[in-house]
Amino acid sequence: MYLHPLLQQMKSSMTFSGDLEEDVSSFLRLHNHPHTAEHCLKVGYEAGRLAARFGCDADQARAAGFLHDISAIIPNNQRIDAAREWNLDILPEEESFPMIIHQKLSRVIAEQVFGVELTPVLEAIECHTTLKAPSTLLDKIVFIADKIEWDQSGQPPYLAELLSQLDISLEHGVYVYIEYLWSRREHLKVVHPWLIDAHTDLVTSLRLRRD
Template sequence: MKLDTKKFEKEIKDKVGTKRYDHMLRVSKEAKSLAKIYEEDEDKAEIAGYFHDCAKLKDKSEIPSLCQKIDFEITDEMKKAPSIIHSFLGAVLAEKLYDIHDEDILNAISWHTTGRPNMSTLEKIVFLADYIEPGRDYPEAKKARTLAYKNLDKAMEYALNQNILNLIDSNKYIAMESVNARNYYLEINR
């Protein structure tokens, strides 16, 4: 299954904007690089990286009607942490609009924001590719990038810790899956 970005470029770029679309391309490339190192399916990684933010719409007011159109229910957890909606909605869009039916790819899209315990290698790759892609030049991303190319589980623990600290600093709700994921990687890295 090869990715043809030209097929979706205009539609997705119109929905998410040029800046977000460029980020999606960088994540796709980063995911493919990590997949090569960890002997994961490079095509799947590239596809999941490409579609990971396909629901991060530049016009947020379109989200309720889109959810209604594709019969997607926003949970109470998502209402408390609206920044996670796009990952779960994105997996549904990838399946219904872009004809992606591979469960591993859809899971990688779903969990790229919160993480979860016992993620597949592909899920970890997409989560980390989003965190470390070359456009992310803050110190935490640089450290996570170094870790990601050595040990995915240690990189997951570090990135989840940083995400949670940022949410605390911003006084935002922390999705329980992120807490559970962080604790899981803390335990397995001991």
């Protein structure tokens, strides 16, 4: 199978042990991203806990969590070029704000460098920043695990409410973060179409539950 030279270079950069947690950490540290390595492991652990809590496959959740930010090794100013070379669909919002396309790049690296074959895992990685509609249980778990274990300093301003709403349902917890972004959409660099769809879908779903 043909492998793009950049992906081949990534694959050849280290010897993979077959232990995904160890390999993700080693790969990111090898490429000078120790902070991302720590974040990815935390998200993987949290995704596994949430999966056990909400009846999802914990191994798949951990795998998607470990790999969700694996594309951090690609500099922001090279991400659109990489997406083009890998024949990915690039939305105008992604072209104007390349950081956000890292979720799609991470899917490619997870599949072609780390050998992940499970479509649900790859799809959860691909939408972990924005979510999408419709979204699977695994999509929501990886999305919310990333927001609980956010990669910035301090405590997320939405965290207390999010954790409280998770006691009602996973969707209620997801909605807290989606609505947090939505209420600040005028101040975001871009509003990704997948986020818009996810917001609409959640509003409709939760309204139907109340009715």
